[in-house]
Amino acid sequence: MSAKGLPAAMRARVAEALLPPLVALLVSIVAGDLLILAVGQSPGAVYRMMLEGTWGNAYGFGQVLYKTTTLVCTGLAVAVGLRAGLFNIGAEGQLAAGGLGAALVGLALPAGTTALLAVPLCTVAALAGGGIVGYVPGVLRARWGAHEVITTIMLNFIVLALLSWMLSGRLRVPETLHTQAIRSGELPRLATWWAPFHGSAANASLLIVLAAAVATSWYLFHTSRGYELRAVGLQPEAAESGGVSVGNTWIRALTLSGALAGLGGINFVLGYEHYYEEGFATGAGFLGIAVALVGRSNPFGVVLAALFFATLSQGGLAINALVPKQMVDALQGVVILAMAASVPEVRRLLAIGRSAR
Amino acid sequence: MSMVLAFLAQTLRIAVPYLFAAAGGVLAERSGIISLTLEGFMLGGAFSAMLGSYWSGNPWVGVLAGVVGGLVLGLVHAVATIRYKADQVVSGIAINLLAVGLTRYFLKLVFDSSSNSPRVAGFSAGTSTTALVAGLLHNPLIPLGLVALPVVAWLMYRTPFGLRVRAVGEHPEAAATLGVSVARVRYVAVALSGALAALGGTYLSLDQHQFTDGMSAGRGFIALAAIIFGRWDPMRAALACLFFAAAETLQIQLQAMQAIPSQFVQMIPYVLTIVALVGVVGRAIPPAALGRE
Numbered sequence: 001m002s003a004k005g006l007p008a009a010m011r012a013r014v015a016e017a018l019l020p021p022l023v024a025l026l027v028s029i030v031a032g033d034l035l036i037l038a039v040g041q042s043p044g045a046v047y048r049m050m051l052e053g054t055w056g057n058a059y060g061f062g063q064v065l066y067k068t069t070t071l072v073c074t075g076l077a078v079a080v081g082l083r084a085g086l087f088n089i090g091a092e093g094q095l096a097a098g099g100l101g102a103a104l105v106g107l108a109l110p111a112g113t114t115a116l117l118a119v120p121l122c123t124v125a126a127l128a129g130g131g132i133v134g135y136v137p138g139v140l141r142a143r144w145g146a147h148e149v150i151t152t153i154m155l156n157f158i159v160l161a162l163l164s165w166m167l168s169g170r171l172r173v174p175e176t177l178h179t180q181a182i183r184s185g186e187l188p189r190l191a192t193w194w195a196p197f198h199g200s201a202a203n204a205s206l207l208i209v210l211a212a213a214v215a216t217s218w219y220l221f222h223t224s225r226g227y228e229l230r231a232v233g234l235q236p237e238a239a240e241s242g243g244v245s246v247g248n249t250w251i252r253a254l255t256l257s258g259a260l261a262g263l264g265g266i267n268f269v270l271g272y273e274h275y276y277e278e279g280f281a282t283g284a285g286f287l288g289i290a291v292a293l294v295g296r297s298n299p300f301g302v303v304l305a306a307l308f309f310a311t312l313s314q315g316g317l318a319i320n321a322l323v324p325k326q327m328v329d330a331l332q333g334v335v336i337l338a339m340a341a342s343v344p345e346v347r348r349l350l351a352i353g354r355s356a357r
Numbered sequence: 358m359s360m361v362l363a364f365l366a367q368t369l370r371i372a373v374p375y376l377f378a379a380a381g382g383v384l385a386e387r388s389g390i391i392s393l394t395l396e397g398f399m400l401g402g403a404f405s406a407m408l409g410s411y412w413s414g415n416p417w418v419g420v421l422a423g424v425v426g427g428l429v430l431g432l433v434h435a436v437a438t439i440r441y442k443a444d445q446v447v448s449g450i451a452i453n454l455l456a457v458g459l460t461r462y463f464l465k466l467v468f469d470s471s472s473n474s475p476r477v478a479g480f481s482a483g484t485s486t487t488a489l490v491a492g493l494l495h496n497p498l499i500p501l502g503l504v505a506l507p508v509v510a511w512l513m514y515r516t517p518f519g520l521r522v523r524a525v526g527e528h529p530e531a532a533a534t535l536g537v538s539v540a541r542v543r544y545v546a547v548a549l550s551g552a553l554a555a556l557g558g559t560y561l562s563l564d565q566h567q568f569t570d571g572m573s574a575g576r577g578f579i580a581l582a583a584i585i586f587g588r589w590d591p592m593r594a595a596l597a598c599l600f601f602a603a604a605e606t607l608q609i610q611l612q613a614m615q616a617i618p619s620q621f622v623q624m625i626p627y628v629l630t631i632v633a634l635v636g637v638v639g640r641a642i643p644p645a646a647l648g649r650e
Contacts, residue, residue, distance in 0.1 A: 039466060087446055146634035147643075149446055150585060153393070153578060154627035165620040289450055324465035330458030337433070337451035340443035348442075 012350055020342040021294045021305075027338035028331050035330060041322045053318020054311045060318065062190060062200025066272065067310035068303075069206045070095070073264030074288025075295060075302040076216050077130075077257045081148075082297045083220060084253035085233035090137060090152030091261040092285025093159035094130035098262020100163055101129025102269045103276035106182025118185035123208065123266055130262015131255045133159050138254030142247030148254065156285070167278055178277035187271040203271030210303065212263055217299035219256075229253050261288065287313075290336045293343075364606060370564075372602035373502035374399065374557035374573075378580035379587075379594045380505035381427075381553030386589060387513065388546035389526040389646040393449030394434050395554045396577025397456035402427045402555025404460040407568035408467070410477040416563050419477070420498070423559030424552045430456065431551020435544045445648050453577075461570060472570055479563035498560040505553060506598075510591035522546050526644040554580070582630040589644060601626045 033043040054060045074091040081088035105125040140146040187204040191197040220226040231239040232249040268280045295301030316328035382392035402423040409422025437443040480496040513519035524532035525539045562568045587594030608622035
């Protein structure tokens with residue numbers, strides 16, 4: 001490779017990574033304009049209101065951070081799977097299982113257990129709950145070749161039904177869909193450190209989750225296991241002949257993926273409501289796919305994309321007076337569709353550009 | 358005897374949306390395009406059918422509107438995956454979210470409600486036990502649903518179009534060599550799958566005389582489960598739909614007895630799908646080109 005070729009190759013890689021999210025952003029803004037014009041409002045005013053309600057005041061920003069926390073987890077889960085060439089669509093069930101795991105440990109620990117012990121135990125339980133749910137499709141794929149797209153979708157329904165059954169027994173508070181409040185393992189709200197966040201649900205689990213993003217990045221790009229995982233994702237046959245067990249790597253990747261999704265459970269259970277509630281995970285799994293795609297399966301990209309989708313989600317509430325908040329539900333679909341269509345298209349156009357030069 | 362009839366009638370009523378959606382799904386999947394979209398097609402169809410019936414007061418206009426809604430969503434999926442080569446799984450998920458979002462948005466916009474539409478003209482008869490059987494005949498979508506998969510089977514195995522669908526789903530390169538336009542066959546198959554699945558959604562909203570938010574309620578995924586459990590064969594998929602519907606009916610009828618927790622009955626289609634993929638009862642092997650460009 002010539003000295004001049006290297007920066008060009010780098011530029012192409014950067015363009016290939018960043019152009020699709022920009023295209024998706026533009027397309028979703030245009031789609032948003034159309035939906036806003038459909039109700040006879042001015043797009044500029046609506047977008048300004050959205051920004052003011054999210055980044056423009058401490059409470060709104062706290063809510064954005066709370067939503068970001070869960071989305072970073074499901075986004076990382078999907079990203080790790082994609083790096084290994086696997087599509088984990090089961091993040092919702094894994095997240096819910098992680099939440100129940102954290103709540104069960106928090107309920108089992110005696111009241112007054114020091115947070116230094118209780119928080120790590122509950123966090124490990126969340127990782128384990130999600131990890132177990134992720135392990136199953138890993139084994140199904142590695143041992144029997146059952147495609148993980150289908151098995152993770154089916155497992156979502158199975159796990160959510162199973163959790164609902166577990167809750168329907170003695171676990172729940174009668175007439176509700178949630179457990180008793182945990183007696184130990186609560187995480188402090190961010191408002192206890194910085195008063196303007198008062199009232200928002202943002203809590204210390206954000207720090208744990210950001211640490212998990214850093215750790216995931218380290219694992220993927222600086223360990224031999226991570227290298228194997230990415231090798232399997234790029235070229236399973238080549239990795240296999242290079243001495244990597246593809247099956248074991250798949251199992252490891254999906255277990256890690258599930259554990260990361262499960263970790264998101266601490267945001268709701270330890271940080272916000274202090275109990276497990278049926279349905280707290282609804283929608284976060286599919287949004288995790290959007291987050292991982294826009295974040296280009298890079299842990300730091302995932303954090304930024306999570307921030308974007310959390311802003312969109314909280315922004316929906318902020319604009320409800322002008323435009324139905326349901327607009328952002330539609331926009332999430334638009335972003336994913338535009339992302340899916342622009343990734344191969346950008347790659348194709350860049351390739352044409354290269355060969356023409 | 359009347360117990361048996363009531364059971365059968367209820368099973369058929371529950372099966373109809375599955376049968377329509379599975380008919381669409383078999384067509385698309387056999388042409389090589391993954392059908393995670395059935396859920397969104399159904400929801401979109403349910404909404405546009407309700408809208409058509411609401412504005413015209415005529416349920417048949419509703420049926421037409423439902424079909425058009427499904428065709429549009431099907432074409433969006435087809436353009437994304439065929440023209441732009443979008444990942445079929447990702448596009449499928451996007452279509453589903455889009456359907457949820459757009460139906461919610463327009464439900465709020467048109468009817469100022471976040472839960473349901475007003476009552477519209479529909480098809481269903483009463484719900485008492487004796488009316489169940491008669492109701493089957495009053496709703497023309499029920500017999501249509503029952504023949505949907507047999508018609509797809511005929512289309513697939515007895516017509517040149519079906520031969521092309523199977524060819525592009527198994528070996529697109531070979532089909533292209535023989536002069537078949539792979540893209541065109543897939544466009545038609547995916548658009549038809551949108552229309553058929555939307556009829557399943559149309560049945561839901563016209564049977565209940567209204568649209569409710571998220572009314573497809575996972576039925577598109579149960580239809581997908583039936584396709585896989587039926588090993589991508591239309592007639593076996595039809596049997597799987599009927600079987601899943603019978604299990605649901607049984608659960609509804611046993612609810613008073615609390616014999617089995619309802620959650621376990623809900624799991625049946627999904628568990629059986631995994632069992633089929635793992636190959637305990639004969640391996641389910643997807644069409645060779647499914648999900649590939």
